[in-house]
Structure formats: C-alpha cells, structure tokens
Amino acid sequence: xxxxxxxxxxxxxxxxxxxxxxxxxxxxxxxxxxxxxxxxxxxxxxxxxxxxxxxxxxxxxxxxxxxxxxxxxxxxxxxxxxxxxxxxxxxxxxxxxxxxxxxxxxxxxxxxxxxxxxxxxxxxxxxxxxxxxxxxxxxxxxxxxxxxxxxxxxxxxxxxxxxxxxxxxxxxxxxxxxxxxxxxxxxxxxxxxxxxxxxxxxxxxxxxxxxxxxxxxxxxxxxxxxxxxxxxxxxxxxxxxxxxxxxxxxxxxxxxxxxxxxxxxxxxxxxxxxxxxxxxxxxxxxxxxxxxxxxxxxxxxxxxxxxxxxxxxxxxxxxxxxxxxxxxxxxxxxxxxxxxxxxxxxxxxxxxxxxxxxxxxxxxxxxxxxxxxxxxxxxxxxxxxxxxxxxxxxxxxxxxxxxxxxxxxxxxxxxxxxxxxxxxxxxxxxx
Amino acid sequence: xxxxxxxxxxxxxxxxxxxxxxxxxxxxxxxxxxxxxxxxxxxxxxxxxxxxxxxxxxxxxxxxxxxxxxxxxxxxxxxxxxxxxxxxxxxxxxxxxxxxxxxxxxxxxxxxxxxxxxxxxxxxxxxxxxxxxxxxxxxxxxxxxxxxxxxxxxxxxxxxxxxxxxxxxxxxxxxxxxxxxxxxxxxxxxxxxxxxxxxxxxxxxxxxxxxxxxxxxxxxxxxxxxxxxxxxxxxxxxxxxxxxxxxxxxxxxxxxxxxxxxxxxxxxxxxxxxxxxxxxxxxxxxxxxxxxxxxxx
Numbered sequence: 001x002x003x004x005x006x007x008x009x010x011x012x013x014x015x016x017x018x019x020x021x022x023x024x025x026x027x028x029x030x031x032x033x034x035x036x037x038x039x040x041x042x043x044x045x046x047x048x049x050x051x052x053x054x055x056x057x058x059x060x061x062x063x064x065x066x067x068x069x070x071x072x073x074x075x076x077x078x079x080x081x082x083x084x085x086x087x088x089x090x091x092x093x094x095x096x097x098x099x100x101x102x103x104x105x106x107x108x109x110x111x112x113x114x115x116x117x118x119x120x121x122x123x124x125x126x127x128x129x130x131x132x133x134x135x136x137x138x139x140x141x142x143x144x145x146x147x148x149x150x151x152x153x154x155x156x157x158x159x160x161x162x163x164x165x166x167x168x169x170x171x172x173x174x175x176x177x178x179x180x181x182x183x184x185x186x187x188x189x190x191x192x193x194x195x196x197x198x199x200x201x202x203x204x205x206x207x208x209x210x211x212x213x214x215x216x217x218x219x220x221x222x223x224x225x226x227x228x229x230x231x232x233x234x235x236x237x238x239x240x241x242x243x244x245x246x247x248x249x250x251x252x253x254x255x256x257x258x259x260x261x262x263x264x265x266x267x268x269x270x271x272x273x274x275x276x277x278x279x280x281x282x283x284x285x286x287x288x289x290x291x292x293x294x295x296x297x298x299x300x301x302x303x304x305x306x307x308x309x310x311x312x313x314x315x316x317x318x319x320x321x322x323x324x325x326x327x328x329x330x331x332x333x334x335x336x337x338x339x340x341x342x343x344x345x346x347x348x349x350x351x352x353x354x355x356x357x358x359x360x361x362x363x364x365x366x367x368x369x370x371x372x373x374x375x376x377x378x379x380x381x382x383x384x385x386x387x388x389x390x391x392x393x394x395x396x397x398x399x400x401x402x403x404x405x406x407x408x409x410x411x412x413x414x415x416x417x418x419x420x421x422x423x424x425x426x427x428x429x430x431x
Numbered sequence: 432x433x434x435x436x437x438x439x440x441x442x443x444x445x446x447x448x449x450x451x452x453x454x455x456x457x458x459x460x461x462x463x464x465x466x467x468x469x470x471x472x473x474x475x476x477x478x479x480x481x482x483x484x485x486x487x488x489x490x491x492x493x494x495x496x497x498x499x500x501x502x503x504x505x506x507x508x509x510x511x512x513x514x515x516x517x518x519x520x521x522x523x524x525x526x527x528x529x530x531x532x533x534x535x536x537x538x539x540x541x542x543x544x545x546x547x548x549x550x551x552x553x554x555x556x557x558x559x560x561x562x563x564x565x566x567x568x569x570x571x572x573x574x575x576x577x578x579x580x581x582x583x584x585x586x587x588x589x590x591x592x593x594x595x596x597x598x599x600x601x602x603x604x605x606x607x608x609x610x611x612x613x614x615x616x617x618x619x620x621x622x623x624x625x626x627x628x629x630x631x632x633x634x635x636x637x638x639x640x641x642x643x644x645x646x647x648x649x650x651x652x653x654x655x656x657x658x659x660x661x662x663x664x665x666x667x668x669x670x671x672x673x674x675x676x677x678x679x680x681x682x683x684x685x686x687x688x689x690x691x692x693x694x695x696x697x698x699x700x701x702x703x704x705x706x707x708x709x710x711x712x713x714x715x716x717x718x719x720x721x722x723x724x725x726x727x728x
Contacts, residue, residue, distance in 0.1 A: 028610055032570070110530060113520060137525040141498055191498045191523045197491030230491025235479060238490040283488070287481040290488070291653075292681045339653035339681070392652055394552060426509070426556075428517040431489050 056106030056114075057425035061162045063098030064419055067091035071404075071412035078175050079408040080352035080378040081326065082269065083255045084210040086178025090168060090404065091416045097122040098418070101129070101162060103427060111137045117160070129160075129182060141191035151181040152189065152201045153226050153244035154300055155279035163429055165296065165334040166386055167400050167418045171348035172302040172328035176275055178210035181246065183222055197230035197240070211273040211304075212248035222248040230431075235288045240431060241280040248273045252311075260369040263314055267374065269322060271308010277301070283431070292339055299331040310374075312359050312366055320358030324374075327351045332384075340391065346384040352377050378408040396420045449473040450587045454497050454527070456505035456515065457484050458703040459566040460537060460575075462711050464504050466601050467580050471590050475500070480705035483679050484510055484564075485556070485651065489517035497522035500533070501586055504579065507536025508543060508563035532585055538563060540578040541571040545632060555649025566702065567634035567719070569609040572712060576601055608713055613638075616720050618727050623669070625662065625694075627654075627676040627685060630701065634719065643671055646684050654684035666692045673726040677701030695726045 067073075069090060076089040099122070105115040117130040132147030150158045156173060157180050169179050185205025192198040207221025208214050215221060224247070230240030254268035278301045285294035303326075310322035332346035355375055360368050368375040382405060388398035397419050404412040451472045455461030461476030468474065475496045478487050484506070487493075497503065497518050505511050519528055526533035543561030550559045565571045580598035584591040620639040624631075627646045635642050644665060648658035666688075674689040675697045676682065682698065689696035699719050700709035708718040 028606060031610070031613065107529065110528070134520060136520065136528050138523065139525045141523040143521070143523045189523065191494065191521070193499050195492075195495055197495035228491070231495070232490065232492045238488070238492065240491045283490075288479065289482045289486070289679055291483045291486050291679075392552075392649075393556060423552075426512045428489065428513050428515070430517060431491060 054106075056104050059103045059422055059424035059427050061101040061103070061160075062419070062421040062423070063100065063162060064096065065091040065098055065167065065416050066095050067093055067414065067416045069093060069412055069414040071407065071410060076406070076412075077373060078171065078350070078380050078406040079373065079376040080380065081175040081350065082253070082374055084175060084178035085255070086174070086180075086210055088169070088174035088179050090402070090412070090414050091418075099127075099161070101160065103425075105425075107136065108133065111135060141193060143189045143191075145187040145189075146185070148182055148184045149187065151183060151203055151205075151224060151246070152187060152228075153181060153203075153224050153246050153275075154277040155240070155242065155281050155298060156300065157181055159430055162420050162422070165332060165342075165344050166346055166384055167398060167416050170300070170330035170332070170346065171350050171380060171382055171406065172300065172330060175326075175328065175350060176211065176302045176304055181209075183212075184208055185220065185222070195231070197228070199228050201226045201228075207248045207250075210253070211246070211250060211275065211306075213250045213253045215251050222246065236286060237282065237284045238288075238431070239280065239282045242278070244277040244279070246273075246275040246277075248275075250308075255373070257372055259314060259366065265312060265314040265370070267313070267371065268311045269306065269308060270311075271306060271322065273304065273306045276303045281431070290336070292336075294336045295333065296335075297331075297333045299329065301327070301329040303327040310357060310359060312370070314366075318359050318364050318366070320360075320362055320364060321356070322358065323356045324353065326353040326355075334386075340389055342386075342388050342390075344384075344386045344388075346382075346386075348380075348382045348384075350380045352379055376408055380406040382406065393426075394422045450590055451583060452499050452501045454500035454503045456487075456503070456511050457566075458705075459572075459712065459715070460504040460506065462703040462715075463572065463576060463579065464502075466712070467576060467583060467594055467597050469593070469597050471587065471593055472583070480678050480700060480702045480709070485513065487511070487514045489514040489521070493518050494521045497527060498524050500524065500527050502533045502535060502582065503527040504535045505537070506563045506565065507538030508560040508565070509558045510538075510563035532582065535579060535582050537565060537571070537575045537579075540574050541565045541568075542574075544636060545629065555647070556651030562629060562632050564630040565633055567631060568637050569605065569612070569716065570637075571633065573602060573605055573609075576605070604713070608716065612716055612720055615724070619720070619723055622673075622723070622727050623671045625666070625671045625674045625688065627680045630677055631675060631699065638720075638723075640723075643669055646674075646676070646688065653681075659684060659688055662688060663691050666694075673697050673723075675699060675723075678705035697722055697726055699723075 073090045073092055099119040102118045108114045113134045113136055119127045119129050121127055128148055130149050132145050132149040135144045152158055173179060183205030185203055187203045189199055189201040203224045204220045205222045212222045226244035228240055228242035232238050249272055251270050252268045254266055257265055259265050281298040283296045305325050307323040309319050312318045328350035330348040334342050334344035336342045359366055382402055384402040386398055386400040388396055390396040400416045402414040404414060449472055451468055453464045453472050453474045455464050455474055455476045457478055458476050458480050461474050465474045477493050545562035547557050550557055580594050583594045616638045622640040623643045624640055625644045626642055644662050646654040648655055673695045674685045676685040677699055678701050686696050699722055700706040700715055703709055703715050706718050709715040
C-alpha cells in the first residue's frame with residue numbers, strides 16, 4: 001500500500017516537472033485549460049448512485065410463431081426411438097406465442113455471480129430454465145456452478161433457444177435429450193493455462209428429466225464429463241470442438257402407446273443410459289469482422305447405449321432384458337450474406353441402430369410390431385432451410401421451411417415464421 | 432538432463448516470463464499498455480483494427496488468454512458488453528474480475544462525451560455511460576496512461592520505478608506531439624464531415640471539426656438506402672467536405688454517398704493497425720491528421 005502511494009505521488013510530482021522543462025509549457029497549459037473547459041461543458045455530471053444502481057441486469061425475450069404443416073404437430077412422434085417427453089413437437093399450427101424468457105443476472109459479491117432464466121410458457125405457466133450461482137474467485141481456472149443450469153455437454157445444449165440459428169432443436173437433441181438437458185446439480189469446470197483453449201468439466205445432478213427420471217434416491221441420478229478445445233485459425237476463423245459423456249439411471253421411464261391392434265399399452269424402461277456427444281463449431285468472417293458477412297458451421301454426433309429391463313403392460317405386465325445402441329447427427333451452416341440477412345441450411349439424421357428386446361426374442365407374446373416407437377427399424381431424417389432478417393441486434397424475423405421425415409412413411413412439410421425480440425440489458429452471447 | 436536444465440533456464444529468462452501478462456480488449460489500449468509496460472509486460476490484444484469493437488465474440492482463444500492475464504485493459508462504457516463479461520466469468524481467473532485491481536476500464540478515468548439524457552433502444556444501440564470511443568482525444572490518452580501506469584505499479588510493485596519512468600517519458604512525448612498535432616490540424620477547424628458511426632466524435636470535438644451526418648440511421652444499425660437518400664438530400668443544403676469512415680467499417684455505403692455527393696471518401700485508421708502508418712498511438716494520430724488534411728484543402 002505504501003509503495004502504491006509512493007508510486008502515485010511520484011507520478012503526480014514528476015509530470016509537472018517534465019512540463020517545466022518544456023519551453024512551451026505555459027502555452028500548452030493554457031491550451032489544455034481551454035480544452036478542459038470545452039470537455040467539461042460537453043460532459044455530464046456522473047449519475048447519482050442509489051439503491052437502484054445495484055439492480056441486476058434484466059432482459060426479456062419475446063418470441064412467437066405462425067406455422068403451417070402438412071401433418072398435425074400434436075400427433076408428432078419420432079419413429080424408432082423412445083419418446084423423450086420433452087417439448088419436441090414442431091411449432092403448433094396457426095399463430096402461437098413462444099416462450100417468453102426473463103433473464104436476471106448480476107454479480108452477487110466479489111465471489112459469486114447469479115443468474116435466473118425463467119420461461120413464461122404460452123400455457124401460462126412459469127418454468128425455471130436456469131437458476132444458478134457461479135463462482136468468480138476460485139482461481140487457477142476453476143469455476144463451480146450450482147443450481148439448475150443448461151448442462152455443458154454438447155454445443156447447442158448450453159445455448160439459449162432464442163440464440164439458435166433455427167427455430168427448433170435438431171432431431172438428435174429431441175430424441176436423446178428431450179430438447180435440452182438442464183438438470184439440478186453442480187458443475188465444476190477447469191480451464192487449462194494454455195494458449196489453446198482447453199477446458200474440462202464434470203457435472204453431478206439429480207437426473208430430474210429425460211434421459212433420466214425423477215426419483216427419490218439419495219445421491220446423484222446423472223453425471224457427465226465433458227471437454228472442449230478451441231482456438232483461432234488465423235484472424236478470420238475460430239473453432240471449438242468437444243467430447244461429452246452423460247450417464248443416467250432411469251427408473252420406470254414410461255410412455256403410453258398402443259399395440260398392433262390399437263389397444264393401449266404402457267412401456268417402461270429401467271436401467272442405465274450412456275450418451276456420447278462429439279461436437280464442433282467453426283466460425284468464419286473476413287478479417288474476423290462479422291459485421292458484413294460471416295459463416296458458421298456446426299455439427300454434433302450422438303451415440304447412446306441403454307441397457308436394463310423393459311416392462312410391457314397391456315393389463316398383464318411382462319418384463320425382459322432390453323438393450324439398444326442408437327445414434328444420430330446433424331450438420332448445419334448459417335451464412336450472413338449482407339448486413340441484416342442470413343440464410344441457413346440444416347440436415348438431421350437418426351440411426352435406429354440395434355434394439356435387443358427379450359420380450360420379443362424370448363417369445364413372451366408381443367411381437368416387434370407391438371413396440372411401435374422402440375422397434376420400428378426406421379431412420380428419421382429432416383432437411384431444413386431458413387432465412388432470417390435482423391433489423392437490429394435486438395430483433396429478428398425468421399422464415400423456416402422443413403421437410404421432416406420423423407414419422408415412418410410420412411413427410412411433414414413445415415413452414416414457420418418466427419419473431420425473436422430482446423428487450424433490456426444487452427446480453428452477451430456464447431461463442 | 433543438462434539440456435533440460437538449460438532449456439528450463441532459457442525459458443525462465445525469456446520474455447514469456449514478463450512481469451505482467453496484459454489482456455487488452457482493443458489495439459489502442461494494447462499499444463498503450465506496451466508503451467508503459469515495455470519489456471516488463473507481455474501484451475495480448477483481443478481484436479484488430481479491422482474488427483468492429485462492438486461485434487466481437489467471446490471466442491475460445493480469448494477465454495484461454497484471459498485465464499492467464501494479470502490485467503485486463505478495456506475501453507469500458509459498455510463497448511465490450513457483448514463479449515467481455517462472458518470471457519471474464521469463463522476465464523476462472525479471479526484477478527481480472529470487475530472491481531479487482533486486474534480489471535481496468537479506460538472510461539473510468541477518461542472524460543466521456545455524448546452521455547445520453549435518457550436511454551432508449553429506439554435511439555439505437557446507445558451507451559448509457561457515454562461515447563466509449565474515447566481514445567481519439569489526446570487528453571484521454573494522457574489520463575488513461577497515468578491511471579494505467581499507476582495500476583501497473585500496483586500490480587507489480589517491484590518494477591514500479593520502471594513503469595513510472597516509462598510513463599513520464601511517454602507523457603512528455605505525448606504532450607509535445609499533441610501540441611504539434613494541434614498546430615498541424617489548425618486548417619481542420621470547422622471542417623464539415625459525414626461519418627459512419629459516432630466513433631470519431633472525440634477527434635471531431637478535439638480538432639473543432641463538425642459532424643453533419645452519420646451513415647448509420649441510428650447507432651449500431653447498418654446504413655439503409657432510405658437513410659442514405661435522405662443524407663444525400665441534406666448534403667445538397669449543407670455541404671460536407673468529406674465522407675469519413677473507420678478502417679473496420681464497410682466501405683460500400685461511404686463510397687456510394689461520396690460518389691453521389693462528389694466528395695472524397697476517407698478511411699481513417701481509427702485505431703492502431705488500421706493503416707500501415709498507424710503502428711502505434713503516435714502513428715495513429717499522425718496518419719489520421721494527415722488523411723484529414725489531404726481533403727481539407
């Protein structure tokens with residue numbers, strides 16, 4: 001502290017001395033004084049500090065769609081895969097309000113930061129998407145997060161829906177994560193002290209949602225590990241790639257279906273679900289200046305192994321060993337070809353893979369045809385194009401066309417017009 | 432074994448172990464930090480003069496660099512609001528968080544102009560704290576240099592006298608240069624200009640030039656044809672001497688307007704690295720004034 005004062009005093013004392021040597025010092029001083037006056041006149045008095053000055057930053061996202069589709073979105077399903085129970089249907093027909101997101105964030109003290117993202121759903125409910133604290137002062141590259149947060153697995157998972165390049169999630173996100181994974185738990189990240197961006201993360205959570213199920217066990221129901229690497233390729237290109245693993249223990253993960261004769265049945269799975277995700281994103285802009293033109297390429301590959309037991313209940317419950325190995329991927333690009341305008345294209349594909357179902361192979365009665373969603377050997381695909389127009393950084397209108405072959409033998413042609421507006425604090429967006 | 436020791440010694444004595452690892456948000460502050468820090472500082476500049484400082488992304492490389500930084504030097508006044516907060520929170524580096532000695536905002540010691548009386552996004556992307564492009568006022572550079580040197584002393588007390596000496600040397604050269612620029616730029620007084628964005632306002636205020644229009648209809652919005660047509664009509668009534676833009680701004684709108692209004696279109700470096708001559712802060716000012724003088728005749 002003493003040294004600091006010495007330092008400041010020395011600086012203060014030495015500057016005028018240096019001037020005094022200058023022959024023009026007097027003239028210079030007068031000029032400076034005049035300039036000072038001019039600047040003072042232009043300058044406003046600092047804003048008064050009050051309690052309100054400590055209010056957190058608040059921003060609000062308004063979204064909505066107008067959509068047409070050739071198949072009823074209410075009856076949407078993705079054949080060959082267990083229903084995730086998440087919000088995975090395409091935009092509802094006609095006009096509909098999207099989720100309005102309220103984001104409140106601030107530094108809590110020098111040690112923690114807090115953030116809440118609440119979604120007001122069009123069904124007049126409030127959903128807590130994220131509510132977490134995050135450490136600021138652990139040091140050595142460590143950051144601890146706790147609460148409910150978007151998991152760090154994959155690439156798109158951690159990005160809020162309003163910042164996506166398409167109106168809806170890619171198919172692999174829909175079938176493997178129910179749209180996205182935001183568990184209640186803790187996350188520890190460590191950033192390596194290298195020029196290459198290299199981070200490692202681990203999460204421990206209760207596993208409250210798909211692919212896990214809510215349960216009242218002590219201890220964690222889900223855990224994950226992820227690593228990301230990234231950097232620049234010259235001044236124009238930046239990249240990030242990652243590998244993630246999520247393991248959950250679903251118990252009685254059930255869904256209602258009908259058998260081949262149309263009778264209602266309930267199917268449920270208990271066991272272990274292991275999901276691998278490989279992701280990459282690459283962004284390019286001439287000289288690194290994204291204002292006029294820029295390009296973004298991203299893709300992710302998912303692979304899931306589930307093993308355990310399946311229960312089939314049409315009045316009489318049957319159980320058998322069940323194992324599945326399924327995968328999926330998507331690749332998308334978005335190009336800003338002039339200020340305000342972007343065009344994008346996306347292709348998604350799911351691979352039904354292999355499903356071993358002892359109820360069928362053991363000849364307990366039901367055949368593969370009675371397990372519509374699980375055992376239809378079908379590989380869903382979807383092609384999507386979009387065009388969006390952003391009058392400013394805070395507003396965006398998007399037209400999206402999709403040819404969705406999620407249902408075996410049926411093509412669903414979808415047209416969606418979407419608006420996204422953000423009010424309030426200028427939010428920072430993840431890479 | 433001997434080789435390993437020799438290598439370890441060599442790397443320990445090399446510039447990689449400079450006392451201060453500085454992360455500068457924009458080239459002007461990177462250049463100033465290098466002026467003051469000399470070989471005691473290793474400076475990483477997050478953006479180039481060809482990048483719009485408002486539209487930087489929290490790239491992985493920036494987060495990796497911020498992880499090791501002792502000091503972050505940025506403009507402040509919300510210029511970096513779209514990316515810096517993310518870089519800071521993801522860096523896992525407590526030294527550079529807001530409110531710590533390792534976090535330095537130029538705007539905290541500079542005098543800001545264009546402080547809006549009320550803030551509303553209908554006015555475009557306005558900054559509540561005032562105009563953040565404060566480095567084209569030589570007085571601000573001088574103020575920031577003084578505060579930044581003091582901060583460097585604070586963070587690296589053992590080299591305090593080194594930073595003080597460098598700061599005094601810089602201030603002396605800067606004051607002399609400022610006086611010279613003011614003499615040279617006398618013909619620019621009253622020069623009417625059309626600018627792209629209000630990023631040259633400090634320069635215009637300092638040299639007594641006049642800004643009579645902006646290519647952006649509102650701050651942060653790209654020029655629109657309707658607005659350019661209005662601007663062209665306005666130029667018939669109030670003629671300008673040149674259409675001026677910064678190196679990172681799209682030349683098309685500026686060139687179109689300049690051609691239609693039969694005016695010269697001038698690209699200013701805006702910051703260090705914006706032109707071949709703008710290799711440091713002195714070169715930045717020299718080249719900026721030279722380019723303006725060329726159209727003032």
